[in-house]
Amino acid sequence: xxxxxxxxxxxxxxxxxxxxxxxxxxxxxxxxxxxxxxxxxxxxxxxxxxxxxxxxxxxxxxxxxxxxxxxxxxxxxxxxxxxxxxxxxxxxxxxxxxxxxxxxxxxxxxxxxxxxxxxxxxxxxxxxxxxxxxxxxxxxxxxxxxxxxxxxxxxxxxxxxxxxxxxxxxxxxxxxxxxxxxxxxxxxxxxxxxxxxx
Amino acid sequence: xxxxxxxxxxxxxxxxxxxxxxxxxxxxxxxxxxxxxxxxxxxxxxxxxxxxxxxxxxxxxxxxxxxxxxxxxxxxxxxxxxxxxxxxxxxxxxxxxxxxxxxxxxxxxxxxxxxxxxxxxxxxxxxxxxxxxxxxxxxxxxxxxxxxxxxxxxxxxxxxxxxxxxxxxxxxxxxxxxxxxxxxxxxxxxxxxxxxxxxxxxxxxxxxxxxxxxxxxxxxxxxxxxxxxxxxxxxxxxxxxxxxxxxxxxxxxxxxxxxxxxxxxxxxxxxxxxxxxxxxxxxxxxxxxxxxxxxxxxxxxxxxxxxxxxxxxxxxxxxxxxxxxxxxxxxxxxxxxxxxxxxxxxxxxxxxxxxxxxxxxxxxxxxxxxxxxxxxxxxxxxxxxxxxxxxxxxxxxxxxxxxxxxxxxxxxxxxxxxxxxxxxxxxxxxxxxxxxxxxxxxxxxxxxxxxxxxxxxxxxxxxxxxxxxxxxxxxxxxxxxxxxxxxxxxxxxxxxxxxxxxxxxxxxxxxxxxxxxxxxxxxxxxxxxxxxxxxxxxxxxxxxxxxxxxxxxxxxxxxxxxxxxxxxxxxxxxxxxxxxxxxxxxxxxxxxxxxxxxxxxxxxxxxxxxxxxxxxxxxxxxxxxxxxxxxx
Numbered sequence: 001x002x003x004x005x006x007x008x009x010x011x012x013x014x015x016x017x018x019x020x021x022x023x024x025x026x027x028x029x030x031x032x033x034x035x036x037x038x039x040x041x042x043x044x045x046x047x048x049x050x051x052x053x054x055x056x057x058x059x060x061x062x063x064x065x066x067x068x069x070x071x072x073x074x075x076x077x078x079x080x081x082x083x084x085x086x087x088x089x090x091x092x093x094x095x096x097x098x099x100x101x102x103x104x105x106x107x108x109x110x111x112x113x114x115x116x117x118x119x120x121x122x123x124x125x126x127x128x129x130x131x132x133x134x135x136x137x138x139x140x141x142x143x144x145x146x147x148x149x150x151x152x153x154x155x156x157x158x159x160x161x162x163x164x165x166x167x168x169x170x171x172x173x174x175x176x177x178x179x180x181x182x183x184x185x186x187x188x189x190x191x192x193x194x195x196x197x198x
Numbered sequence: 199x200x201x202x203x204x205x206x207x208x209x210x211x212x213x214x215x216x217x218x219x220x221x222x223x224x225x226x227x228x229x230x231x232x233x234x235x236x237x238x239x240x241x242x243x244x245x246x247x248x249x250x251x252x253x254x255x256x257x258x259x260x261x262x263x264x265x266x267x268x269x270x271x272x273x274x275x276x277x278x279x280x281x282x283x284x285x286x287x288x289x290x291x292x293x294x295x296x297x298x299x300x301x302x303x304x305x306x307x308x309x310x311x312x313x314x315x316x317x318x319x320x321x322x323x324x325x326x327x328x329x330x331x332x333x334x335x336x337x338x339x340x341x342x343x344x345x346x347x348x349x350x351x352x353x354x355x356x357x358x359x360x361x362x363x364x365x366x367x368x369x370x371x372x373x374x375x376x377x378x379x380x381x382x383x384x385x386x387x388x389x390x391x392x393x394x395x396x397x398x399x400x401x402x403x404x405x406x407x408x409x410x411x412x413x414x415x416x417x418x419x420x421x422x423x424x425x426x427x428x429x430x431x432x433x434x435x436x437x438x439x440x441x442x443x444x445x446x447x448x449x450x451x452x453x454x455x456x457x458x459x460x461x462x463x464x465x466x467x468x469x470x471x472x473x474x475x476x477x478x479x480x481x482x483x484x485x486x487x488x489x490x491x492x493x494x495x496x497x498x499x500x501x502x503x504x505x506x507x508x509x510x511x512x513x514x515x516x517x518x519x520x521x522x523x524x525x526x527x528x529x530x531x532x533x534x535x536x537x538x539x540x541x542x543x544x545x546x547x548x549x550x551x552x553x554x555x556x557x558x559x560x561x562x563x564x565x566x567x568x569x570x571x572x573x574x575x576x577x578x579x580x581x582x583x584x585x586x587x588x589x590x591x592x593x594x595x596x597x598x599x600x601x602x603x604x605x606x607x608x609x610x611x612x613x614x615x616x617x618x619x620x621x622x623x624x625x626x627x628x629x630x631x632x633x634x635x636x637x638x639x640x641x642x643x644x645x646x647x648x649x650x651x652x653x654x655x656x657x658x659x660x661x662x663x664x665x666x667x668x669x670x671x672x673x674x675x676x677x678x679x680x681x682x683x684x685x686x687x688x689x690x691x692x693x694x695x696x697x698x699x700x701x702x703x704x705x706x707x708x709x710x711x712x713x714x715x716x717x718x719x720x721x722x723x724x725x726x727x728x729x730x731x732x733x734x735x736x737x738x739x740x741x742x743x744x745x746x747x748x749x750x751x752x753x754x755x756x757x758x759x760x761x762x763x764x765x766x767x768x769x770x771x772x773x774x775x776x777x778x779x780x781x782x783x784x785x786x787x788x789x790x791x792x793x794x795x796x797x798x799x800x801x802x803x804x805x806x807x808x809x810x811x812x813x814x815x816x817x818x819x820x821x822x823x824x825x826x827x828x829x830x
Contacts, residue, residue: 033372
């Protein structure tokens with residue numbers, strides 16, 4: 001078994017905490033784990049990404065063409081993940097654009113959605129759209145975008161939900177109920193997509 | 199028990215398991231988390247640690263650790279590669295004298311310069327200083343090798359280098375932890391032996407030199423034995439009978455090398471070198487006997503490769519050696535990714551394992567990519583300082599790029615970025631003040647300004663300040679005092695205010711240091727008050743001698759953590775014209791610009807991230823930015 005999950009976004013979106021939960025999951029399951037997080041000058045609004053590898057893995061970073069799942073929390077940041085997409089692998093795209101300061105006055109300079117999608121199609125990714133921001137607001141926890149995406153990943157990789165819940169319990173005891181809801185919603189969204197395909 | 203630990207956290211675990219009593223260091227990416235982890239665990243777990251500190255600089259930190267080891271305790275000192283240059287003077291002498299208790303020097307290099315500094319290969323220091331060096335290849339080794347390093351150090355009675363790189367230190371992996379050792383009852387004493395602990399006679403120096411060399415030999419013997427006795431393998435060989443091709447590797451390339459082997463099911467012999475100084479020459483010879491062709495994989499300089507080539511040249515049998523010294527093959531610069539290792543092995547073995555993705559996709563993606571330049575954090579006091587500095591320069595009728603401003607290490611250097619673009623240079627800790635003096639003596643007639651952070655000033659900024667006063671150099675020094683060593687993870691320094699009634703430390707005030715050094719034109723300003731800041735900096739620049747401005751305000755991230763509340767700001771949409779002067783002059787991440795949409799004009803928004811520095815209010819030409827009175 002080998003699972004490679006690549007998560008990209010910007011500072012403040014919960015990219016690293018999502019990775020941390022997945023890495024902890026791997027450890028709790030008794031698997032070998034590698035967890036890379038981009039550190040340093042990654043403050044709010046700066047690019048952030050992390051990589052989680054679970055199973056028979058050696059290298060600390062995901063090799064090109066090897067990510068089973070790519071999670072794009074901020075659309076333009078997805079452009080940096082293309083070389084890691086495994087042909088036929090899943091790309092979960094969160095419909096969110098965050099403009100850096102120098103682009104705020106020039107939104108037309110932000111890449112077009114269709115250009116980004118086109119590139120993901122070219123590398124033969126299976127594209128899954130999730131409007132995590134919208135769902136998070138519905139749940140009443142706008143910061144829970146990452147947990148909704150965790151639910152989606154859990155469905156695709158058939159992760160043990162009980163173990164995930166126990167990790168959530170330890171990590172976010174304060175808003176546990178809403179986070180559990182977020183996890184479940186993410187899971188169900190993918191379930192719905194799968195059913196539509198059948 | 200298995201834990202998910204970064205390399206640096208695993209080293210901290212190793213420190214606890216090895217019964218270390220004294221640990222010192224100076225923060226520096228990627229080495230800081232060893233001490234940060236130990237500090238965070240200090241009151242939560244039972245350990246042998248008696249003293250742990252962030253020292254003023256690496257040289258002092260090393261001297262303290264050495265002192266503890268000389269009286270018989272286990273001690274560790276941590277630093278980044280640049281810090282090793284600072285500590286080197288003392289290390290050369292300490293390495294000659296050796297030690298009694300275990301002394302381990304942890305140094306972290308940064309191939310790929312992720313933290314933005316030189317790509318120094320510290321392995322050369324092992325040779326230079328006559329100190330054995332273990333090179334870390336995995337997070338598990340971080341823990342295991344700390345234990346090994348302390349045993350080794352006490353066995354040979356000399357210090358040991360433990361060298362890591364960013365890829366090892368910052369990545370997390372499953373790590374098997376073990377039992378804690380304790381040496382709490384070790385009695386502290388220093389044997390009075392001037393032939394060993396001073397250098398006042400040439401005969402003593404020569405015999406100390408001889409001893410140091412002898413320790414290298416002992417270290418190698420012990421390491422080769424250790425493999426069989428304790429099962430922690432340091433130098434390891436794998437021979438494959440299918441072909442005559444082999445790899446010699448060391449350090450962080452291990453993960454990607456093993457990944458390539460697994461992914462493409464390669465059959466190849468390999469020799470892993472964990473002790474990079476002294477090299478296991480006999481073992482290398484044995485390996486070269488078995489192969490006809492060998493590829494050396496190591497990041498940065500051809501350190502092992504040069505030695506392997508030397509060893510091979512002494513052998514009767516010809517061996518075809520591949521490495522960085524081959525033209526246009528493996529680069530010296532940058533870290534090695536999976537891609538580098540795969541490509542090198544493909545060329546070496548003469549076959550393609552897997553085609554790469556169409557390069558046009560990456561090119562197209564690169565074209566579309568959104569650049570997110572690093573700026574100061576929301577509420578950062580440095581924003582106010584550089585804002586005022588630029589305004590002062592303008593007030594004095596100088597053009598923006600007419601005045602040289604030297605920068606220094608840490609968050610303060612971000613003043614080189616947009617929108618300020620103030621700093622011109624960055625060398626090393628404290629160097630902004632020395633370099634600026636050179637500009638003056640070299641004939642720069644216009645004012646020269648040096649900027650430096652508080653921790654950097656303590657570290658190495660005081661001697662060049664004294665020099666400037668002594669030599670009467672007309673110079674303005676701006677000390678951006680945010681009270682923390684912020685960039686590397688908010689460590690304390692001598693100027694940090696004591697918040698939690700810590701009775702073990704005493705604050706040292708930069709203002710008093712400057713006064714004591716004889717600075718006559720000296721002023722403390724608040725960077726959140728632009729008017730007075732501009733006035734003070736303007737006056738300082740005009741002063742004909744050494745002038746110092748201390749711009750003092752706590753790091754906003756730390757202030758926020760301490761629940762400091764300031765009045766927040768909002769935009770009055772009636773008055774906002776959407777001119778963007780605030781955004782363009784401050785680059786504050788708490789600001790969002792909304793362009794014109796239909797009949798609605800453009801306007802600014804201040805988000806909930808606002809900390810309340812108030813600079814935007816000052817910058818606004820139409821008075822559209824107002825304080826939210828009730829703090830809500």
